[in-house]
Amino acid sequence: MSVFEEMESNVRSYCRSFPVTFTRAKMSKMYTEDGREYLDFFNGAGALDYGHNNDYIKKRIIEYIESDGISHALDLHTDAKRKFLETYRDLVLAPGKYDYKVMFCGPTGTNAVEAALKLSRKVTKRTGVFAFTGSFHGMTLGSLSITSGKTPRAGAGQPLYGTTFIPHPHFHPEIDTIKYMEELMCDEYSGVEKPAAVFIETVQAEGGVIILSDKFLRDLCALCDRMGVLLVVDDIQVGCGRTGKFFSFERAGIVPDMVVQSKSISGYGLPMSLLLIKPEHDIWSPAEHNGTFRGNQMAFVGATAALEYREKYELERKTFENEALIKKFVEDRILILEKDIEYRGMGMIHGLDFGKVKIDNAAGKIGRECFERGLVIERAGRGDCVLKIMPALTIEKDELMAGLEIIEKATRKVLSGK
Ligand SMILES: Cc1ncc(COP(=O)(O)O)c(C=O)c1O
Structure with a gap:
C-alpha cells in the first residue's frame, strides 16, 4: 500500500483515475517518477491554461521571491x-x-x-x-x-x-x-x-x-x-x-x-x-x-x-485557431466512428458525450485507454459520460494533434470491444 493510500483521506479523487506519481511537468507534458511521459488534456481542471511551469511566468515569480x-x-x-x-x-x-x-x-x-x-x-x-x-x-x-x-x-x-x-x-x-x-x-x-x-x-x-x-x-x-x-x-x-x-x-x-x-x-x-x-x-x-x-x-x-x-503570444488568436483544428478532427475522425456520440465545444473546451452510446461506461473505458496511451484526460457530466478536452491554451499544434489521435485510437478500441 502506498503512503497515499495509507495516510490520505478517502476523499481523494483525481489520483484514483491517474494512479501514478508525478514528479515534473513542462507546459503540456507531465512526467512520472518511473520515467513515463503524459500529454495533459486535464489542465489542472482549468488552473493551468498557460501550461505547467511556463518560463515567462516562472522567471517573474522566482525574481520576486529572490528579491525578498x-x-x-x-x-x-x-x-x-x-x-x-x-x-x-x-x-x-x-x-x-x-x-x-x-x-x-x-x-x-x-x-x-x-x-x-x-x-x-x-x-x-x-x-x-x-x-x-x-x-x-x-x-x-x-x-x-x-x-x-x-x-x-x-x-x-x-x-x-x-x-x-x-x-x-x-x-x-x-x-x-x-x-x-x-x-x-x-x-x-x-x-x-x-x-x-x-x-x-x-x-x-x-x-x-x-x-x-x-x-x-x-x-x-x-x-x-x-x-x-x-x-x-x-x-x-x-x-x-x-x-x-x-x-x-x-x-x-x-x-x-x-x-x-x-x-x-x-x-x-x-x-x-x-x-x-x-x-x-x-x-x-x-x-x-x-x-x-x-x-x-x-x-x-x-x-x-x-x-x-x-x-x-496572442493566445486569443491561437485559441480560435485551435478551436477550428479540434472541431475538424472531431468531426472527421471521431464522430464518424459511432452515430450516438454527441459533441459540443468552443474555444479550447470540448466535450465528447458517450451518454447515448450503448456500451457500459464508454467514457470511463476510453479515458482509461487514453491514460494507458499517455494522455491525461478527465470526464464530466451526468454519469461522467463526457470526455472533456481541455488542454492548456499554450499547447503546441503537434501536441494537440497527438492527444486527439490518442482519443481516436482509444475510442476505436473501446467501440470495437477488443
Ligand atoms: C465553474 C466552477 N465554479 C466553482 C468552482 C470551485 O472552485 P474551487 O475548486 O477553486 O473552489 C469550480 C471548480 O471546478 C468550477 O469549475
Missing part, C-alpha cells in the same frame, strides 16, 4: 498587488470598457462564489437565488446550495436552502426558459420568492460542456435588468480566455453584475480568486468578507505576467 518581495500580506497594499491591478485594468477591463471593482477573496474559487452569494443578498435584501440544473459552483455550503449534483450536495450533511433550479435550456429546448423564469419571478402564485441573483456558467464545464447560446445570455441579462435581479457569471473554469475572449460572456456582449474568477487567473496554478463587482453593488462594509489568504503575492506576480503573456 512580500510573500504574505492579507490585504495590505503591496507593489505586487498594485502591479496586478494596473495590468488587469489596462489589459482586461479598459479594452472591454468594463467598469468593475475588484474584490480579492479567499484563495479558492468557492470562496469567491460565497462572496458573490453574500453580496447579492446584501444588495437586493432578498435571499433566494436561481441556478441551473447541471451547475457546479464549488464545495462549501453556499456554493453547494447552487450546485445541482446529488453526490456533492449529499456531502453537505445538512439541508441546502434557498436555490430554485431552473431546467437548463440545453436539455429542455421545448421550454421557453426565459419566460418560465419571468413567470416564477412575477406570478404571485408561483410559490417562489423573487431571487437576489441568477448564477450561471456560460459553459457548464463540470456539467459536461453544456453551452448557453449568445441569444440566451442576452435574453437572460435583459430579464435580470427588467426584474432588478443580479446576474452573476461564474467564470472560474471557462474564463481567462478558455472560450477565446478573456471573459466567456464577451461573445454575447453582456455585462454581468458580478463575475467570479479563479483557477487560471494566477497563471501558474497558484491559489487565487477574485470577484468583479459593478461599482453600484460594492456596498460591503470593511472586513465583511475577510480571510487570511486574500492576497497571495506570488499569485499576483504570476497573474500579472500571465496577462502580459496572453497579449505577447
Whole structure:
C-alpha cells in the first residue's frame, strides 16, 4: 500500500483515475517518477491554461521571491498587488470598457462564489437565488446550495436552502426558459420568492460542456435588468480566455453584475480568486468578507505576467485557431466512428458525450485507454459520460494533434470491444 493510500483521506479523487506519481511537468507534458511521459488534456481542471511551469511566468515569480518581495500580506497594499491591478485594468477591463471593482477573496474559487452569494443578498435584501440544473459552483455550503449534483450536495450533511433550479435550456429546448423564469419571478402564485441573483456558467464545464447560446445570455441579462435581479457569471473554469475572449460572456456582449474568477487567473496554478463587482453593488462594509489568504503575492506576480503573456503570444488568436483544428478532427475522425456520440465545444473546451452510446461506461473505458496511451484526460457530466478536452491554451499544434489521435485510437478500441 502506498503512503497515499495509507495516510490520505478517502476523499481523494483525481489520483484514483491517474494512479501514478508525478514528479515534473513542462507546459503540456507531465512526467512520472518511473520515467513515463503524459500529454495533459486535464489542465489542472482549468488552473493551468498557460501550461505547467511556463518560463515567462516562472522567471517573474522566482525574481520576486529572490528579491525578498512580500510573500504574505492579507490585504495590505503591496507593489505586487498594485502591479496586478494596473495590468488587469489596462489589459482586461479598459479594452472591454468594463467598469468593475475588484474584490480579492479567499484563495479558492468557492470562496469567491460565497462572496458573490453574500453580496447579492446584501444588495437586493432578498435571499433566494436561481441556478441551473447541471451547475457546479464549488464545495462549501453556499456554493453547494447552487450546485445541482446529488453526490456533492449529499456531502453537505445538512439541508441546502434557498436555490430554485431552473431546467437548463440545453436539455429542455421545448421550454421557453426565459419566460418560465419571468413567470416564477412575477406570478404571485408561483410559490417562489423573487431571487437576489441568477448564477450561471456560460459553459457548464463540470456539467459536461453544456453551452448557453449568445441569444440566451442576452435574453437572460435583459430579464435580470427588467426584474432588478443580479446576474452573476461564474467564470472560474471557462474564463481567462478558455472560450477565446478573456471573459466567456464577451461573445454575447453582456455585462454581468458580478463575475467570479479563479483557477487560471494566477497563471501558474497558484491559489487565487477574485470577484468583479459593478461599482453600484460594492456596498460591503470593511472586513465583511475577510480571510487570511486574500492576497497571495506570488499569485499576483504570476497573474500579472500571465496577462502580459496572453497579449505577447496572442493566445486569443491561437485559441480560435485551435478551436477550428479540434472541431475538424472531431468531426472527421471521431464522430464518424459511432452515430450516438454527441459533441459540443468552443474555444479550447470540448466535450465528447458517450451518454447515448450503448456500451457500459464508454467514457470511463476510453479515458482509461487514453491514460494507458499517455494522455491525461478527465470526464464530466451526468454519469461522467463526457470526455472533456481541455488542454492548456499554450499547447503546441503537434501536441494537440497527438492527444486527439490518442482519443481516436482509444475510442476505436473501446467501440470495437477488443
Ligand atoms: C465553474 C466552477 N465554479 C466553482 C468552482 C470551485 O472552485 P474551487 O475548486 O477553486 O473552489 C469550480 C471548480 O471546478 C468550477 O469549475
